[in-house]
Amino acid sequence: MMDFSALIMETMFTVSGALLYPVVILLLIFVVWALAAIGQFISEYSGRTRDPRRLRNGCLQTRALIEARSCSEAAETLAAAGSNPLLESFIGDLTAFLGDDRFLIESEKLLQDYELRIAAELERLKILVRTAPMLGLMGTLIPLGPALMGLSAGNVETLASNLVVAFSTTVLGLFAGGIAYAIMLTKRRWYLQDLSDMEYVARMVA
Numbered sequence: 744m745m746d747f748s749a750l751i752m753e754t755m756f757t758v759s760g761a762l763l764y765p766v767v768i769l770l771l772i773f774v775v776w777a778l779a780a781i782g783q784f785i786s787e788y789s790g791r792t793r794d795p796r797r798l799r800n801g802c803l804q805t806r807a808l809i810e811a812r813s814c815s816e817a818a819e820t821l822a823a824a825g826s827n828p829l830l831e832s833f834i835g836d837l838t839a840f841l842g843d844d845r846f847l848i849e850s851e852k853l854l855q856d857y858e859l860r861i862a863a864e865l866e867r868l869k870i871l872v873r874t875a876p877m878l879g880l881m882g883t884l885i886p887l888g889p890a891l892m893g894l895s896a897g898n899v900e901t902l903a904s905n906l907v908v909a910f911s912t913t914v915l916g917l918f919a920g921g922i923a924y925a926i927m928l929t930k931r932r933w934y935l936q937d938l939s940d941m942e943y944v945a946r947m948v949a
Contacts (some may be wrong), residue, residue, distance in 0.1 A: 756856040756888060759885050760888070760889070762881065763882065763885045763886065765907075766878050766881050766882045766912065767912060769878055770878050770879065770916060773871060773878070773915075773919040773922055775877075776919070777922040780868065780871070780922065780923060781839070781922060781926070784926050784930070786802065787930075787933075793940075797824060798852065798940060798943070800825060800890070801823060801824020802824060802825070802944055803947070803949055805821040805824070805947075806947060806948060820903065821837070822838055829937050830937055830940055833857055833941045834944060836853055837850060837853060837944065837945065847949055850945040850948075854938075854941055854942060857938070861937070861938065864930070864934070865927060865930060865934070868923045868924075868926060868930070869927065871923035872920050872923045872924045873920075874920075875916045875917075875918075875920035875923065876916045876920040878916050879912050879913045879914075879915060879916015879920070881912075882911075882912025882916065883910070886906070886908045886909045890902050890906055890909070903906070924934045
């Protein structure tokens, strides 16, 4: 019985120790991912110039042109009313259905598609928010076993090296997760405003 228990403990120790390098590699990938997310965030922020008055006037002009049966000019007017890349993309897709009897159905479907597109964008950040700290915790706990064994054997060098790895992985996990969390909150607010503008455009034009 003792041999079986020792075998189980040794297997657990071996498996957990083998996970250290994959965890460290994934943490480094997540740090690079977080830095890339910062660059993408800055680029998206620089392209956002929301102008509610321009959007409202563009929708009113488009509606008047549709009533006058000038759909091509209405499409150009509506396309010029966009104030950021995501809204411009939505308006560009919406103009394909101007003057169509199925406009209401197509606009609702288009809104749902953009909601899914936004959800997918935020889900990538959620993965980073949730997973990076978890990996940081794993990277903290895994080296503690060898560190305690080194302490019991009086090997200070082994203790110190494992503690350095443990603390470093914690910092990396929190760093990547914190950046992703801040970006996700800001983008969620942006996208909620964008969805509100999209619904406004669809209803005004309809």
